[in-house]
Amino acid sequence: HLSQRLATVADYIPQGSRLADIGTDHAYLPVNLLKRGIITGGVAGEVVRGPFENAQREIAREGFSDQLTARLANGLRAIEPTDQIDTVAIAGMGGALITQILTQDFDRLAGVRRLVLQPNVGAMQVRQFLMTHGFQLQAEQILSEDGHIYEVLVADRSDHPQTYTEEQLRFGPYLLAAPNAAFVTKWRHEAQRTREVLQQVQAAKTVPTEKVAALQAELAQIEEVLE
Numbered sequence: 001h002l003s004q005r006l007a008t009v010a011d012y013i014p015q016g017s018r019l020a021d022i023g024t025d026h027a028y029l030p031v032n033l034l035k036r037g038i039i040t041g042g043v044a045g046e047v048v049r050g051p052f053e054n055a056q057r058e059i060a061r062e063g064f065s066d067q068l069t070a071r072l073a074n075g076l077r078a079i080e081p082t083d084q085i086d087t088v089a090i091a092g093m094g095g096a097l098i099t100q101i102l103t104q105d106f107d108r109l110a111g112v113r114r115l116v117l118q119p120n121v122g123a124m125q126v127r128q129f130l131m132t133h134g135f136q137l138q139a140e141q142i143l144s145e146d147g148h149i150y151e152v153l154v155a156d157r158s159d160h161p162q163t164y165t166e167e168q169l170r171f172g173p174y175l176l177a178a179p180n181a182a183f184v185t186k187w188r189h190e191a192q193r194t195r196e197v198l199q200q201v202q203a204a205k206t207v208p209t210e211k212v213a214a215l216q217a218e219l220a221q222i223e224e225v226l227e
């Protein structure tokens with residue numbers, strides 16, 4: 001069975017969809033979704049040979065080689081037009097890498113209506129990408145598992161994505177509206193980290209004042225949200 005993290009990603013894959021799971025490693029997510037009859041098929045993409053072979057092996061072992069194709073490719077280049085992919089999942093990476101993958105071959109998302117993204121860090125950058133590339137956030141989850149905190153962002157194609165404030169982009173509009181225990185834990189930790197960085201840069205006296213001011217503003221915003 002899936003980790004709580006991947007189960008949360010799976011919760012947002014539409015019934016009957018064709019999925020590309022980019023950075024699939026063992027292909028646990030698409031195999032699980034096929035077993036449960038949620039997806040009809042798709043692609044499991046990997047850029048590194050070892051994980052690609054893990055995916056191939058798992059798909060064959062579970063008897064899904066006809067429905068699910070493992071591809072050794074960088075990011076969205078795993079997606080071909082004939083795959084008829086309508087949903088893309090990218091999980092277990094940093095927000096910067098997820099954003100880079102989505103940006104560098106954006107045209108491969110032509111038929112894609114939904115993105116389910118699980119950044120380990122850097123969710124703000126992912127929200128910024130979605131807002132500026134025609135995807136409307138539909139749902140967000142934050143959860144704690146094995147001492148780590150994970151965010152899951154769900155977005156659908158839209159001609160007019162909502163414009164979010166810096167605060168909404170940082171904390172997540174849905175998470176901010178209904179903060180749970182994992183949200184509070186994450187942002188208490190971030191506040192502490194920011195305080196420590198501020199102490200260091202102030203002691204160093206070589207950091208530009210704008211950079212210090214930006215950190216102070218960020219800390220003030222976190223403290224305000226936690227109140």
Ligand code: SAM
Nearest residue numbers: 022023024025045046047048051074075091092
């Ligand atoms: N998605 C799985 C999960 O959430 O459990 C595996 C996450 S694993 C930490 C990240 C995987 O992404 C690695 O197997 C890595 O090789 C792959 N990866 C990193 N950059 C990639 C890229 N540009 N294209 C495809 N896969 C990539």
